[in-house]
Amino acid sequence: MNYHGGAAHTQARAIEDRLTGVPGINTVHERIAAWRLDPDLQQAGGHVHAMLLGLRRLDTINIAYGAAAGDGALEEVAARIGHFAEEELDGPWVLARAGGGTFVLVANEACSRERWQLVAEQLADAITRPIAVPTGILRLSPRVALMRALTGESLESMLDRLSQALDAAHEQSGNLLCWARGEVTPPGRSAAQLEADVLGAIDRDEIEVLFQPQFSLADDALSGAEALARWNHPQLGRIGAGALFAIAERADHVAPLSRHIARKAMETAVTWPAPLRLSINVTPADLAFGSYARHMLDLVRESGFPPRRLTLEVTEQALIGDVALAAQVMAEFSAQGIRIALDDFGAGFCNFRYLKVLPLHYLKLDRAMVEGIATDSRDLAVLRGIVAMAKALDLEVIAEGIEDEAQRAAVAREHCAYYQGFLRAQPMKAATFEKLARGI
Numbered sequence: 001m002n003y004h005g006g007a008a009h010t011q012a013r014a015i016e017d018r019l020t021g022v023p024g025i026n027t028v029h030e031r032i033a034a035w036r037l038d039p040d041l042q043q044a045g046g047h048v049h050a051m052l053l054g055l056r057r058l059d060t061i062n063i064a065y066g067a068a069a070g071d072g073a074l075e076e077v078a079a080r081i082g083h084f085a086e087e088e089l090d091g092p093w094v095l096a097r098a099g100g101g102t103f104v105l106v107a108n109e110a111c112s113r114e115r116w117q118l119v120a121e122q123l124a125d126a127i128t129r130p131i132a133v134p135t136g137i138l139r140l141s142p143r144v145a146l147m148r149a150l151t152g153e154s155l156e157s158m159l160d161r162l163s164q165a166l167d168a169a170h171e172q173s174g175n176l177l178c179w180a181r182g183e184v185t186p187p188g189r190s191a192a193q194l195e196a197d198v199l200g201a202i203d204r205d206e207i208e209v210l211f212q213p214q215f216s217l218a219d220d221a222l223s224g225a226e227a228l229a230r231w232n233h234p235q236l237g238r239i240g241a242g243a244l245f246a247i248a249e250r251a252d253h254v255a256p257l258s259r260h261i262a263r264k265a266m267e268t269a270v271t272w273p274a275p276l277r278l279s280i281n282v283t284p285a286d287l288a289f290g291s292y293a294r295h296m297l298d299l300v301r302e303s304g305f306p307p308r309r310l311t312l313e314v315t316e317q318a319l320i321g322d323v324a325l326a327a328q329v330m331a332e333f334s335a336q337g338i339r340i341a342l343d344d345f346g347a348g349f350c351n352f353r354y355l356k357v358l359p360l361h362y363l364k365l366d367r368a369m370v371e372g373i374a375t376d377s378r379d380l381a382v383l384r385g386i387v388a389m390a391k392a393l394d395l396e397v398i399a400e401g402i403e404d405e406a407q408r409a410a411v412a413r414e415h416c417a418y419y420q421g422f423l424r425a426q427p428m429k430a431a432t433f434e435k436l437a438r439g440i
Contacts, residue, residue: 021368031094035108046108048149052162055101056141069133087240122243143169147180195251210427214420217412224277227265254285266303279311284318293332308337334359367401374406
């Protein structure tokens with residue numbers, strides 16, 4: 001695989017990187033070098049892991065649906081990989097574009113080979129989920145090569161081994177994953193074992209709820225938190241929400257899992273001082289479940305958490321199946337004072353019809369919408385357009401993924417209402433958030 005080229009190639013790649021919102025391979029060089037010089041990372045026991053993800057049938061998509069659909073698919077895939085890595089990985093990571101429909105994810109992660117394979121399997125599942133584009137619904141078929149880097153191994157060597165493994169994965173019909181040369185596929189736990197594990201995880205209290213603080217941009221005061229699920233698997237270690245729900249979906253156990261997380265989050269948040277808000281994520285399986293609204297409202301009443309301080313976050317992915325049903329369910333919640341946020345706004349092609357037919361209160365910007373606003377005038381112009389549209393629709397804007405002061409200042413100037421991100425706080429345990437909420 002060729003990762004180099006002349007000026008024309010470099011300019012074309014720069015345009016492609018703007019489409020996907022991820023940098024090129026040079027960024028991976030810089031990050032790995034920095035990791036290897038960081039004494040804190042060395043003490044943490046991390047190891048450089050990498051995977052190369054290749055998408056099939058992009059040419060067919062461009063022919064059948066148009067080039068804009070192909071660009072949108074790449075943008076959506078980049079967003080899904082970024083979201084997945086943010087949820088699943090404990091250590092530092094970097095995502096880069098390796099040309100065409102190929103992405104590189106590299107992490108300094110203290111995990112077993114079995115866990116890295118599980119991450120790759122769940123990421124592949126996330127990418128295969130339907131993607132809505134203006135001309136239809138796309139389904140992509142990824143192949144993944146994965147590896148644990150050798151001590152001191154150069155990025156060029158890593159990419160060469162990954163490239164050969166990805167080629168092998170493309171040639172092997174039905175084989176989504178392939179370990180790089182010299183790597184042996186670990187036995188791990190089978191899909192059936194993991195599905196059985198998740199059925200008992202609730203009873204064993206392995207499902208933990210963390211809280212990502214949110215802040216008001218008007219005065220920088222704490223305004224609430226988003227509840228995030230983590231599975232502390234006894235053999236594989238921490239598994240994030242993306243993989244957890246993917247396994248639960250295969251086991252037809254999403255509804256009990258969602259109820260468990262919502263109950264645990266509200267029972268914790270009921271002690272928070274007013275007017276702090278709690279945000280809970282809604283999955284596609286939740287909205288497809290006919291009794292979801294009734295069960296959720298029952299949980300709210302049982303927990304004692306005030307419904308007017310509760311926000312349900314719904315992604316576009318959850319709306320693809322049946323928008324009319326989603327609108328009906330959201331209307332039931334809204335009638336009880338519960339607020340609705342359209343999550344990950346700007347991560348892919350947004351169907352603006354959702355803004356017309358759904359009873360929304362917030363637009364929650366995807367991190368891709370804020371990454372370049374402090375340095376790129378076009379990114380800032382897009383943000384201004386979104387905020388103006390939200391204001392016209394009487395919606396408040398929440399900015400996600402704020403990682404530096406320049407980004408925070410920019411979204412404040414553009415009159416976003418709230419923000420969350422690593423600039424102020426990472427996801428934290430319930431007790432830690434309680435101390436933050438009470439100023440202890």
